[in-house]
Amino acid sequence: MKQIPAGTELARPFMPAKDFDLSRKFYETLGFEKLLDEEVAIFRAGSGGFILQRAYQKDWAENFMMQLMVDDLDAWWAHVDGLDLPGRFNVRPPRAPAMQPWGLRIAYVFDPSGVLWHIGQRRDGAIQD
Structure with a gap:
């Protein structure tokens, strides 16, 4: 099996x-770093990122999910909770961190298009986190 070239690849949805x-203002308010702001907006979220595009389909958006794994979920929750996202962006209220049946502690945040973010607490020693 031939290996693919490896180097500085980065996958961004x-x-x-x-x-x-x-939506661009929402992500700026959350504190993501904006790398590009033209026909699309590219944001950095930790070591990953995403490309915000001028495209929308209700079924797609409301079934689109992102995961952001963080070292300190309580600090992230304090940050998110203090932003009044529902009042400022007319989004569904974020849901406070809770332990999920699959073993991760997760907070949930919805963006203005209906995209659901899972903000999860990294587990010590779990390499996939």
Whole structure:
């Protein structure tokens, strides 16, 4: 089996935006670093990222999920909870961190297009986290 070239590859999903300007402001408010702001907006989220695009289909957006694994979920929750995202962006209220049946502690955040973010606490010694 031939190996693919390895180096600085980075996978970034294309995320939907019902209202591109509102979604862009939402991610700026969350504190993601904006790397590009043109026809698309590229954001860095830790060591990964995503491309916010000017495309939207309700069924796709409301079934699109992102995972952000963090070292300190309580600090992230304090940050998110203090932003008043429902009041500022008319989104569903974030859900506080809770232990899930699959073994991760997760908080949930919804963006203006309906995309669901799972913000999870990394587990000590779990390499996939």
